[in-house]
Amino acid sequence: MNTLALGPSWLDPDHLIQTFGLIGVLVIVFAESGLLIGFFLPGDSLLFTTGLLVTTNKLDTPLWMVCTLVVAAAVLGDQVGYLFGRKVGPSLFKRPDSKLFKQENIEKAHAFFEKHGPKSLILARFVPIVRTFTPIIAGVSRMNYRSFIIFNLIGGMLWGAGVTLLGASLGNVDFVHQHIELILVGIVLISVVPVAIEFLRARSHAKKNPSPSDHDAPGTPNPPGGSRGRHAKR
Numbered sequence: 001m002n003t004l005a006l007g008p009s010w011l012d013p014d015h016l017i018q019t020f021g022l023i024g025v026l027v028i029v030f031a032e033s034g035l036l037i038g039f040f041l042p043g044d045s046l047l048f049t050t051g052l053l054v055t056t057n058k059l060d061t062p063l064w065m066v067c068t069l070v071v072a073a074a075v076l077g078d079q080v081g082y083l084f085g086r087k088v089g090p091s092l093f094k095r096p097d098s099k100l101f102k103q104e105n106i107e108k109a110h111a112f113f114e115k116h117g118p119k120s121l122i123l124a125r126f127v128p129i130v131r132t133f134t135p136i137i138a139g140v141s142r143m144n145y146r147s148f149i150i151f152n153l154i155g156g157m158l159w160g161a162g163v164t165l166l167g168a169s170l171g172n173v174d175f176v177h178q179h180i181e182l183i184l185v186g187i188v189l190i191s192v193v194p195v196a197i198e199f200l201r202a203r204s205h206a207k208k209n210p211s212p213s214d215h216d217a218p219g220t221p222n223p224p225g226g227s228r229g230r231h232a233k234r
Contacts, residue, residue: 013042013049022061022069025050029073029160032132034081039132047160048167055171063168067161075156078121078135082148085139109133110140118143121151125159 016024028046031038047070053059054066096103112130113120124134138148 013046016042016046017050017053017059022050022059022066026069026073029070030077033074033077034079034084034132034135035077036132036136039129043128043131044126044163047163051164051167051169052171055168063165067164070164071156071160074125074160075152078152078156081132081135082139082143082152085136086142088140106133106137109137113137113141118147118151121148122155122158125155
């Protein structure tokens with residue numbers, strides 16, 4: 001199966017699977033689920049392609065076993081991310097940017113976690129980059145461990161088995177085979193939509209609610225009856 005490269009050839013799902021097999025898929029799922037270095041890996045398109053290759057007998061492993069192993073890798077990845085977050089703690093937010101680490105990614109995951117609470121562990125599974133950092137943020141926030149395990153298992157099953165089964169169910173559809181390049185591009189674009197929406201919402205919110213420093217800037221007086229006046233009266 002020839003697919004359109006969605007980036008460097010070594011990130012192409014088909015190339016990765018053909019080169020490293022199921023073991024490679026599991027390592028990538030584990031890394032993308034909770035290791036800081038895994039945020040750039042092709043999780044969604046990789047799982048979809050894996051399911052498709054199982055159905056077309058190009059990956060010689062039973063589908064049920066593939067799904068079980070993928071879910072296990074996803075859950076364990078989040079587990080490692082959570083424990084890493086608990087150990088590192090707030091110092092993670094002070095870590096300087098590097099080629100593989102951007103403070104912006106941590107801030108996005110933190111905002112996502114703050115907004116959605118424990119269920120973010122499920123929702124983040126379907127959001128590239130955010131799914132890598134959310135379990136780490138859960139650890140930093142010292143989320144109740146029992147709740148973490150429950151939401152981690154649910155998210156791992158819905159994403160790991162769900163996307164793989166979707167690829168398998170469409171594996172025998174001629175249209176999918178004829179347009180696999182467009183299908184994979186579509187998956188990537190769809191998975192990026194939540195990130196774009198959150199970015200636009202954050203940008204709009206920032207414009208409507210400027211930071212206090214903007215109000216305190218020289219030449220910009222505080223509005224009459226503002227928050228400071230109200231708190232002073234109380």
